[in-house]
Amino acid sequence: MADYEHHSYDVIIIGAGGAGLRAAIEAKQRGLRVALICKSLLGKAHTVMAEGGVAAAMGNVYPEDNWQVHFRDTMRGGKMLNNWRMAQLHAQEAPDRVLELEQWGALFDRTKDGKITQRDFGGHRYARLAHVGDRTGLELIRTLQQKAVSMDIDVFMECKILRLLRDDNGAVSGAVGYWRPTGEFITFSAKAVILATGGVGKSWKYTSNSWEGTGDGHAIALWAGAELIDMECIQFHPTGMVWPLSVRGILVTEGVRGDGGVLRNSEGKRFMFDYVADMFRAETAESEEEADKWYDDHTAGRRPPELLPRDEVARSINTEVKAGRGSPHGGVFLDIASRRSAEFIRRRLPSMYHQFMELAGVDITATPMEVGPTCHYIMGGVRVDADTAATGIPGLFAAGEVAGGMHGSNRLGGNSLSDLIVFGRRAGMGAADYVEGRADAQTLDVQQVQSIIDESLEPFSRETGENPYDIQRDLQELMQSNVGIIRTGAELDEALTQLEALKVRVDNISVKGGRVYNPAWNLATDLPAMLTVSTCAALGAQARKESRGGHTREDFPKPDPEFGKVNMVLSQPNGSGMNAEVKLDPQPILIMPDDLKALFEEAK
Amino acid sequence: MADLTMRIWRGDQDGGELVDYEIDSQEGEVVLDVIHRLQATQAPDLACRWNCKAGKCGSCSAEINGMPRLMCMTRMDQLPEGPITITPMRTFPIIRDLVTDVSFNFEMAKRVPAFNPPAMPEGGYRMQQIDVERGQEFRKCIECFMCQNVCHVIRDHEENKVNYAGPRFFIRYAELEMHPLDTNDRRELVREKMGLGLCNITKCCTEVCPEHIKITDNAIIPLKERAVDAHYDPVAWLGRKITRRTKRSAAEAAADRP
Numbered sequence: 001m002a003d004y005e006h007h008s009y010d011v012i013i014i015g016a017g018g019a020g021l022r023a024a025i026e027a028k029q030r031g032l033r034v035a036l037i038c039k040s041l042l043g044k045a046h047t048v049m050a051e052g053g054v055a056a057a058m059g060n061v062y063p064e065d066n067w068q069v070h071f072r073d074t075m076r077g078g079k080m081l082n083n084w085r086m087a088q089l090h091a092q093e094a095p096d097r098v099l100e101l102e103q104w105g106a107l108f109d110r111t112k113d114g115k116i117t118q119r120d121f122g123g124h125r126y127a128r129l130a131h132v133g134d135r136t137g138l139e140l141i142r143t144l145q146q147k148a149v150s151m152d153i154d155v156f157m158e159c160k161i162l163r164l165l166r167d168d169n170g171a172v173s174g175a176v177g178y179w180r181p182t183g184e185f186i187t188f189s190a191k192a193v194i195l196a197t198g199g200v201g202k203s204w205k206y207t208s209n210s211w212e213g214t215g216d217g218h219a220i221a222l223w224a225g226a227e228l229i230d231m232e233c234i235q236f237h238p239t240g241m242v243w244p245l246s247v248r249g250i251l252v253t254e255g256v257r258g259d260g261g262v263l264r265n266s267e268g269k270r271f272m273f274d275y276v277a278d279m280f281r282a283e284t285a286e287s288e289e290e291a292d293k294w295y296d297d298h299t300a301g302r303r304p305p306e307l308l309p310r311d312e313v314a315r316s317i318n319t320e321v322k323a324g325r326g327s328p329h330g331g332v333f334l335d336i337a338s339r340r341s342a343e344f345i346r347r348r349l350p351s352m353y354h355q356f357m358e359l360a361g362v363d364i365t366a367t368p369m370e371v372g373p374t375c376h377y378i379m380g381g382v383r384v385d386a387d388t389a390a391t392g393i394p395g396l397f398a399a400g401e402v403a404g405g406m407h408g409s410n411r412l413g414g415n416s417l418s419d420l421i422v423f424g425r426r427a428g429m430g431a432a433d434y435v436e437g438r439a440d441a442q443t444l445d446v447q448q449v450q451s452i453i454d455e456s457l458e459p460f461s462r463e464t465g466e467n468p469y470d471i472q473r474d475l476q477e478l479m480q481s482n483v484g485i486i487r488t489g490a491e492l493d494e495a496l497t498q499l500e501a502l503k504v505r506v507d508n509i510s511v512k513g514g515r516v517y518n519p520a521w522n523l524a525t526d527l528p529a530m531l532t533v534s535t536c537a538a539l540g541a542q543a544r545k546e547s548r549g550g551h552t553r554e555d556f557p558k559p560d561p562e563f564g565k566v567n568m569v570l571s572q573p574n575g576s577g578m579n580a581e582v583k584l585d586p587q588p589i590l591i592m593p594d595d596l597k598a599l600f601e602e603a604k
Numbered sequence: 605m606a607d608l609t610m611r612i613w614r615g616d617q618d619g620g621e622l623v624d625y626e627i628d629s630q631e632g633e634v635v636l637d638v639i640h641r642l643q644a645t646q647a648p649d650l651a652c653r654w655n656c657k658a659g660k661c662g663s664c665s666a667e668i669n670g671m672p673r674l675m676c677m678t679r680m681d682q683l684p685e686g687p688i689t690i691t692p693m694r695t696f697p698i699i700r701d702l703v704t705d706v707s708f709n710f711e712m713a714k715r716v717p718a719f720n721p722p723a724m725p726e727g728g729y730r731m732q733q734i735d736v737e738r739g740q741e742f743r744k745c746i747e748c749f750m751c752q753n754v755c756h757v758i759r760d761h762e763e764n765k766v767n768y769a770g771p772r773f774f775i776r777y778a779e780l781e782m783h784p785l786d787t788n789d790r791r792e793l794v795r796e797k798m799g800l801g802l803c804n805i806t807k808c809c810t811e812v813c814p815e816h817i818k819i820t821d822n823a824i825i826p827l828k829e830r831a832v833d834a835h836y837d838p839v840a841w842l843g844r845k846i847t848r849r850t851k852r853s854a855a856e857a858a859a860d861r862p
Contacts (some may be wrong), residue, residue, distance in 0.1 A: 041653070042710065043747055044661045058728075099728045105719035105783070107736040107743060114730035132740060138660065139743060149710075150718035157710075181699050210655040244632020250658045355658055358677050359634065470642035513649035517700040520648035536845065 002184035004176075004453070008440065009035045009154075012175060012190040014161050014217060016047030018137075018297065018420030019400025019427070020196030021144035026192075026428025028151050032435060035188065036148065037156040037177070039212050041147045046198050046210055046328025050137025051253035051351065053119055055414030055420070056094035060115040060195035062126035062298065067091040068123055072599050074415060076279070077123040077309045078379070078408020079549045080564060081230065085386035085591040086406040090415070090422050095428045097421040098130050103434025106143040108132055118257040123309040123412040125283070134253050134351050140417055159186060160525060161216065162397070163452045164193060164224040165445065172224065173480045174444065176333065176452045180522060181516020185453050191438050192431040194389070195221055195382060195398040195572050196424065200234075200533045203418045203527075204375035205480035208240055210482075214526040215533030217402035222532060223576045225376035226391040229567040230380035231533065232540030235411055235550045236485045238313035240374025242331035249374040252334065252352060254413040256369075257306045259348050260295050263317070263338035264368070265325035271332075272305035275316035280308055311410040311549050314373040316420040318485055321372065331372035337365055374486055377416065378533075379407040379550055380540065383569065388430030389423055395434060399427035405567075458509075459524045465510030468523040475502055475530060483538050488554045492542040499535050503578055506531060528578035540568040565589055608680075609687035610638060612650065615702045622689065629680060635690065636664055637674040639702075651701035659814060662748030666702050667691045672750040672812045693753040708758075708765055709749050712773050717793065735784045742779035742823060744815040745772065751809035751819060757802045759782035768799035771809035771819045778823035781830060790836040791827075800824070800831055 011027045013020045018039035024036045038045065056069040071093035075082050098116065108116040118127045132139040148155070161177040165187075174189040195591050197217025201209030222228055239252040255264075265271045276284045285291035286306050291304035306313065317332050327333055336345055342365035346353050350366070356362040356369060380389055381404030389397045400420045408413060449556065459465070482495035506528060511521045540551075546560035547553050566586040573583055606626035614623045626644050636654055643650050655661040657676045664675040669689050680688075696704035721729070721818050751771035752758065758765050769777070780786050794800045807820045817823075 040655055040663065043705070044655045044663050046656075048661045049656050049658070050744075095621075102729055102785075103721060103724050105721075105780075107731075107739050107783070110731055110733040115728060132743070135744065137662070138746065142745075146713070146716075146719070149713050150716075152714075153840075155710075181703070181705070184637060190614060210657065211660070212655065246630070246633045246637040247657070282854055351660065358659065359679070360632075467648065469648065473644070475793065511648070517651040517703050518649045519643060519651060 004187050004449070005373040006189070006444070007035065008189045009033045010038060010190065010435045011035075011194060012188050012364070013194040013196055014175065015196035015198060015400070015402070016155065017047035017196060017400065018140050018144060018197055019424035020045075020194070021141065021148050022421050022424025023196055023399055023428040023431070024148055024153050025144065025151065025196045026425045026433050028153050030149075030428075030432040030436075032432055035154045035156060035190075037159050037161060039158065039160050039180070039216075041157050042155050043141055045141060046213060047137045047141045047417070049208065049210070049251060050140070050417050051134040051251065052121055052255040052258065053131030053136045053414050053558060054098055054140065054417035055121065055128050055412065056098045056130055056418055057091060057126075057128065058095045058098065058118065058127060060111055061118045065126040065128060065449070068346055068599055070094070070128065070177050071596070073124050074412060075408065075507060075600075078410050079559065080408065081233070081567075081589065082408030083386055083405030083590055084589065084596060085404060086423070088596065089386055090419060090424070091408060091560040093422045094418040097418065097425065101140065101143050101421070103223065104143050104147040106139050108139070119255060120307065121413040122252055122257065122307045123311065124414065129414040130259075131255070133347075134255050134349050140421070152373070158329045160522065161187070161220065162456055162525060164220050164395070165189075165448060166224060169394070170225070172396040178456070178515070181517055183335045183518065184418045187444055187449055189440075189444055191435045191440070192395045192397060194427045194431050195396070195402050196400045196427070197402045198293050199378050200375070200530075201375045203475055203479045203530045203534045204484070205476040206240065207375040208237060208249055208251040209375070214530045216526070217398065217527035217531045218381060218536070220399065221391060221396065221402075222536070222570065222572055222582070224393060224396065225572070225576070226393050226396060227383040228381060228456055228536055228570040229383045230409065230540060231378065231536035231570060232544050232551045232568065233379035233409040233549055234375065234537060235310055235377040235379060236314045236373040236375035238310055238317055238373055239334055239371040240376075241360065242327070242370050242372045243329035244360060250355070250359070251376065252369060252371050253349070254310070254353060255559065256334060256336055256349060259336065260339045261306070261334050261351045262304070262339065263313070264333045264335055266327060267325060271320055271325070272308070272313065275312065275319070276305050276308065277312060279446060280312070284308065293422065307571060309410055309412060311456055314485060315552060317371075317373055327370040329370050331370040333368040334371045335368035337367055342366070377401060377411055377513075379409060379411055381403045383567075387426065388433070389427035390434070397427045397431050399423040427503045456525050459511035459521060461515060461566050462508065462510035463503050466505045468509050468511065468520055468527060471502060471505050471509070471527060472523060474529070475534060478502070479534055479537070483534070486552050486554050487541050492538055495538045496535070496542065499538060501533060503531050506578065531578050532582070535582055536570045539570065543568050543586065550579070608638065610642065611687045611689040612693040612701070613739045614650070614701050615698065617698050624687065633680045634676055635668060635673075635680060635688070638680060638755045639675060639690070651699070651703045653703055660746060662746030662814070665693055665748045665750050665753065667693060668800070672754050674748060674814050677814060681852070693749070695753045695755070695759045696749075706749050709747070709752060709770075709772060710768050715769070716773065716776055716780070716791055717788050719780060719786055720784065720788045722787065729785060738782045739779045739815055740773040744776060744817055746815060747772065747813060750814070751814045754808045754812050756806070756808065764799065764802060767797065768802055769794070771824065772804075773798065774800065774803070774827055775817060775819055777825040778827045781827060789834070791831045794827060795831040795835055800828060803828075
């Protein structure tokens with residue numbers, strides 16, 4: 001019988017990036033007892049990595065901009081697979097959420113008349129991204145962190161959640177986890193749980209994600225009976241660093257292209273002009289001259305093709321490299337050095353300058369960068385109600401990257417930070433509405449808790465067995481090669497077979513040493529979630545026999561209107577956990593009302 | 605070919621020792637890469653913190669050959685020949701190996717009276733770029749806590765920790781003090797309760813800052829001047845009394861805190 005400490009709250013929030021923090025602030029403002037739980041120290045979540053900005057149709061630079069245009073850009077960027085209601089709420093509410101950040105102490109870059117300035121990004125018709133140089137995510141997380149601290153929200157740092165608990169009526173009732181610094185177990189009972197755990201990128205070899213991106217929230221939601229949707233829709237950001245090998249995958253902000261940077265192949269050609277899809281032809285420049293005029297005045301020319309949505313750019317880079325026109329280390333060239341002054345580059349892109357100088361010894365004011373696609377973001381996720389962020393399980397909510405639907409099959413840059421604050425707030429509201437007037441959660445099911453703890457300790461009980469780091473490496477290789485940027489049916493079948501073999505190995509992990517800050521054990525407890533989300537991604541990719549947004553099938557290279565009408569819904573109807581079967585069921589997407597449909601007709 | 609010797613402090617609060625690991629070098633690696641390879645091959649339970657691996661989150665602070673550095677931003681090929689010594693930050697209590705208990709910093713963060721702007725006008729606040737840039741320099745802080753680690757006021761004097769916010773929080777106070785919108789007055793608080801006077805501007809904090817924030821010159825010295833002005837200058841005192849924009853006193857500001 002293991003000892004554990006126990007806490008009771010109205011709402012617990014798992015994950016303390018932008019969405020988790022924003023949700024916690026909202027719930028706390030409603031007078032609820034709130035706990036914020038995070039796997040790392042507070043303020044280190046992946047939000048901190050976001051660079052370019054937060055998309056909001058504030059109209060500070062282009063007064064023509066409004067929520068309808070932002071909504072339309074978002075839906076088209078997502079290839080119309082988006083939950084239209086989420087996209088609508090997001091476009092409508094993002095400006096207020098950005099202004100709110102300044103009420104809490106954020107300092108965005110300004111226009112000449114003192115308003116928040118906005119920059120261009122891929123897929124956005126107007127300059128729309130409020131930003132602070134190229135460290136907007138840091139500004140966002142620090143602002144929310146300082147706000148949360150000033151409100152005295154209880155924070156449980158370096159605390160890993162293993163599983164959710166449910167009561168006899170099927171409602172979520174709490175969670176079980178452990179403190180990483182001590183290895184001691186901890187239980188929470190709560191009337192509502194908000195998942196804000198971010199993404200899944202750590203299951204791929206080349207990723208911009210940190211060690212935390214192991215899909216914990218996706219997995220514990222699925223295991224608790226919630227549904228996931230469209231897990232095959234994974235964004236490979238077109239510009240990650242490719243060299244040195246040790247930094248491969250680290251993000252290079254889209255802001256480089258928004259600020260004038262262009263992509264060239266080994267022949268020096270701006271190849272993106274060759275890859276403009278029909279859907280975007282009308283609004284994309286046909287020549288370099290036209291494109292170059294656009295940066296200063298969006299009415300003088302059409303958009304440069306470098307600023308097409310991320311899925312388009314990533315696939316094009318992939319094709320260039322495969323055709324033998326890549327850079328020496330297997331990427332392409334991102335050139336801003338020849339196009340903007342050194343002073344401009346250092347002011348607008350200070351952390352990119354710093355990052356390349358320190359890590360690659362490359363001065364980006366003098367030399368082009370070498371870049372290539374890196375696993376960056378999952379559009380799919382926990383199925384939620386747009387207005388309340390509620391999942392299908394009573395008392396369970398999800399917001400941010402862990403939630404699915406908002407971005408359809410491809411996310412536009414800048415729409416993630418705005419997603420966090422719009423739906424973080426809505427999750428906080430949804431949970432508060434649910435909780436108010438509800439009696440305290442039932443007492444813990446001691447047996448359920450005990451079995452979760454016992455399961456997590458199994459690696460210590462094996463004298464010999466698998467090394468968790470080996471399994472992680474093999475998983476990353478597998479997902480990179482078989483469920484990567486371009487997929488085929490045969491490779492996906494193979495991936496699903498191999499994933500089952502990896503699960504057997506996870507069940508045979510052996511870990512030495514104690515529980516105090518033991519990274520091998522921590523990884524062992526992350527791996528079941530990683531295997532679960534990888535399985536979901538492969539199943540979705542296998543079932544979606546078309547190419548759409550972040551999901552590209554070599555054997556089905558075109559979008560198929562029939563598949564455009566369905567979400568790939570994943571669930572575990574029989575059993576729960578890494579080894580239980582995951583069922584896939586295509587279900588119709590939400591139908592957009594006519595007044596919103598009209599926005600797409602007008603634009604034609 | 606194992607051509608590298610990594611000399612890493614292993615232990616916990618009860619003590620520990622430097623342990624040598626032999627490993628082969630690989631092109632373009634940073635110190636954190638080598639630590640990760642050691643975890644995967646030789647020392648699975650070697651504890652270290654990290655997140656972004658791109659110098660943006662400030663998690664992987666350690667002392668490399670005695671110098672506080674981010675492990676993710678320290679290239680192996682820029683370190684001198686011979687064994688490379690990695691030890692945890694010395695100012696904070698050890699948890700295990702390279703991981704220290706940095707909760708001191710989170711406690712100090714709680715003691716900062718909150719930002720308090722006037723009501724927002726329709727369409728948002730107006731501020732000039734030049735005015736926001738002063739605060740933006742300090743908001744680049746990634747909270748690696750290396751400035752706190754290297755500050756001798758707490759590195760060598762544990763007893764000062766209760767009364768000393770440290771460089772990280774002096775830039776936070778300076779940022780709020782210089783914020784175009786803030787209305788709280790924290791000058792008396794930093795002077796009396798946060799130990800601003802204990803800093804004798806040796807600039808060690810500025811030297812180790814990975815974000816190159818001029819902590820001493822741009823934050824601490826101006827803050828000292830303002831705090832001293834507020835406390836000792838009767839003209840300034842009278843001026844504050846009669847100017848329209850009144851900042852609240854430290855006591856009032858601190859009362860915001862529970």
